[in-house]
Amino acid sequence: MLSLPSGTLDAAATAARLPWRALANEIAALLQDRTVSVPARSVLRMAEGASLFVMPAADGQMAMTKLITLTPANAGTGRPSIQGDVVVFDVATGERQVMLDGPTVTARRTAAVSLLAAQRLAPRTDGPLLVVGAGVQGVAHAQAFIEGLGVQEVWIASRSAASAETLARQVRALGATARVVADADAALPHCPLVATCTPAQQVVLSAVPRLDAFIAAVGAYRPDQAELSADVCKFFARQGHIVVDTEDAAHEAGDLLQAGLDVAALPTLRDVVGGTVAAPRGPVLFKGCGWAGWDLAAARLALRSENPHSQPMPVRP
Template identity: 30%
Template sequence: MENKKSSGTKTLFISAEVTETVLDWPSMIDAIRCSYAVPHGNRTSFRAVARDEGVWMRSLVSVPPNSAVMGAKIFGRSSGRGVSYLVPLFDRVTSELLALIDGRHLTALRTAATSAVAVDLLAKPGALNLGVIGSGGEARAHVKAIANVRSIDSIAVYSPTPQKREQFAADLARELNVKCHAVSHAEQAVSNADLVVCAARSHDERPVLDGNWLMQGTLLVSIGSTIPEQRELDIRSIERCDLIVCDMLHEVADETGDFIEAKAQGLNFSSKLATLNDLVLGRLSERVRTSRMPMYKSVGAAIQDLTVAELAWRRAVDAGLARELEMSLTLQQV
């Protein structure tokens, strides 16, 4: 006979607005760095994707190291093109459902915090001239996160809509007290940059970056192409980069439009690939030192979501901002 009992823990709900209120860049970046400073093994699995016409569901699961929780991020797009995100956190000891978190803001925050960890280890010393392609939430988050690990001398931003790129430049110049200007072509944004952040795939899935525009020694960060149908980088960009650090190596190589196309065109890039886990563990020091043009390529990983979600949960509880739900799950002893 199955042994079942009701959990005594009340599940908490944490809104997207609360997560933004309680989180800060230094804490998120430090938490991500600590999560990647432990060998990962099987702590994070590949994502699962289910599709039908015009709709999809994705899930990412993880048991983060040095953590009291385990959980997942589940998100889906409807036929009306709306997307919602849910992060359930479970107690690692009791399996009780601790919290349900609205993950609307978590993706941009954890992606940027993780990129900042990579940039801090890959970028050359000194103040950086930053080139940005994209002016949306992901691009803004990246500039702010990077400013927490490196000094920025100047920022040049390009996106197709003049009003959006001008507003981006004005906002970031004011918030970071740094020179920031909008430009009318992507090449102008990246051609003199020490660090290039690509955070905007094209609408027709043609690459937004031409690798010939980049200076030797530039660090490239690419986060805008995460599935086979998306393109952000051209083949020349991948060809020129001699070290490609990935948050999820096999997903970058096999499931992103950029690398699928490069492979189809006969480019062999497998020897260039390395993991962010190995970078943070110090296993790539010599490759970083000798790299002429490194890249950090991100598709996102559940370990990032869960690390930042746990931080948000703890902060929300401490601040009294988590709402108790009139529910609990039934626990089954196995």
């Protein structure tokens, strides 16, 4: 087995430096940091539906780039669909500080963003939680909501019965109860918390959710993808509230764009954290598309997490 280069953290070591609540707090702090710079991510389409993502970001002290591949054809082969690294540099010296496991950062920062949104926006945070999709993101969201919100019951819907049962065992190992269900729509009346974490190749939720529902939809990140039906999206626009992760959702949030909604006019998570959006009443849809700023927040926390008393980076004017 090859040893990792000095300063390189494997998946387990990367995860250990990114505890859920601390990561959600770091993401909130980053959203108020005026020194943060995040250019548009670069996506290179490759053969067989694969993609290469280059996602840089920086603040006043560090710069990082996430370089990962997404290979859908790896599904079922034993090879991960997402592979790559997050390389972190010191701004003042240009020296590399650490290299983190890219898939682990991606999984944990995505679920931590959903956790932060649920902490600030969910009408109810006690669950049960319905997780649609039992892959890497399904696992991460179950962990984040159990450990970050104290959810005690998780319902799981997945096209793969084996993956659903595996996730159910992981949920039980965390001290929560788990139930595998065949129909995600039929589970909606029972679950005020929902996370859709699928490859977004087809709509997975088309039924009307509860009036106290919070849905974090994170699978679709391109305009041609959708996990939620147009009717579900329009329900939230009409009866509740929709919040997107960043302004980039205006050209990435396929669920909302295909429903004909004005995504550019929707509030962002930055607005929520900054207090410019009042606490919503009624059901809430949080649409996440991904942003290199979330990876930067993970890098900031990872470099400080050896200190058990560390706090989020201070907000800089």
